[in-house]
Amino acid sequence: MKKRTQVGIIGAGPAGLLLSQVLHLNGIESIIVERQSPEHILGRTRAGALEPGTVNFLRSAGVGERLDRECHSHKGIEVCFQNSRFRLDLEELAGDNITIYGQTDITKDLMSARAKLGGEVIYNVANTSIHDLNADSPLIRYTKGEEGSEIKCDFIAGCDGSRGVSRESLTEKISTNFEYKYPYHWLAILCESRPVCDELLYIHHEKGFVLCSMRSPSISRYAVQCGVHDTVEDWSEDRIWGEISERLPPEVATTLDTGSCVDKTIVPLKSFVTEPMNYKRLFLAGDSAHIVPPTGAKGLNLACSDVYLLSKALVQYYKSGKPDLLESYSNNALERIWKAEWFAGWWTEILHIDPNHNLYKRREQIEHLKKLSRSHGAQMALAESYLGKSY
């Protein structure tokens, strides 16, 4: 089958769906091709913490209604190390809140918004490939079942995440990849239990980092630092609760509600950026162009800010014929991306235990955390980065 569209989008994660939605609201047509089924995509537990700018953008894209009704707004975060605990009042330090609303719910809302407006999303495709990038109308080819198809496009948006095909097409042409792998992973769990804290809790502990988060008053989200060779099978529920309990401050551990885990995933921690993010008529957005370690909660927020910039550039091009925002897309997006990469890497490294560190380096981490606990200036800088305000 042969099709024609203005913007061909590869990937129906948050970046691809949001781009297609915003383009539609501006009168630009698109078709999304997606490797997985909608059920598979909605079965992935991922991000949860949204910056104020992301929430506003989602509202403007017409998917804010359920978010506003069901989200949890946090005015602060807490940090624990050794025997101390301090709170960063985000509202007082940087004038805003962090919003907790799961990526699964955002994706669900975007899928139904696209369906309501007649958006074309082709799920369960295989063998996606990109062709004719040097021509005026590049092609996306794919197969669905036995049938091979192609979509002729004005532009291709590569929103196919960290394991897609778009980045490879770009790397082959011009891009440079920057990568750093951290010497530890996360065991991330979602469980049916009361959260231990009303706000997010980031814990530096000599046995390893723990993050306590939540999705609702009866669903908790935890991330536990584990080894790079650990598998999900190494972590029984008894072991998970034992480790979390040991790493929590004693007064919090006594309130730990140990429900059953509905999802358990090992998450490698990696920083990655590809530069530039476009070649001719192919533009990358989201995890296809960059990966941040999840400690800073920046991945989904960056995917949304890429889509904000790319949709603005495409709208300008179709409304006025001017290509300047498309030409500056990569530089504009990378400004924000590198700031978020730096923040996510820094926050990761002061909170986790590096197995290769000597005692001096560990002592240095404690001094850093002490400074954060006492210095208003240091707290303000952290709050601004955390809320995505210093960009």
Ligand code: RFL
């Ligand atoms: P996605 O979500 O990976 O979607 C890409 C889509 O492309 C499809 N695809 C293809 N389709 C067609 N042909 C191909 N060849 C294809 N190859 C791939 C895939 O099936 C998929 O559906 O990328 P996108 O849209 O860029 O969104 C990025 C976010 O998913 C990611 O950055 C966040 O989840 C990262 N992240 C967090 N971000 C935050 O902002 N706040 C957080 O609190 C946060 N916590 C997290 C996270 C990521 C985590 N994991 C599991 C990596 C917590 C965790 C544990």
Ligand code: PHB
């Ligand atoms: C989450 O709830 O998934 C979450 C929250 C904060 C983070 C990372 C992940 O820093």
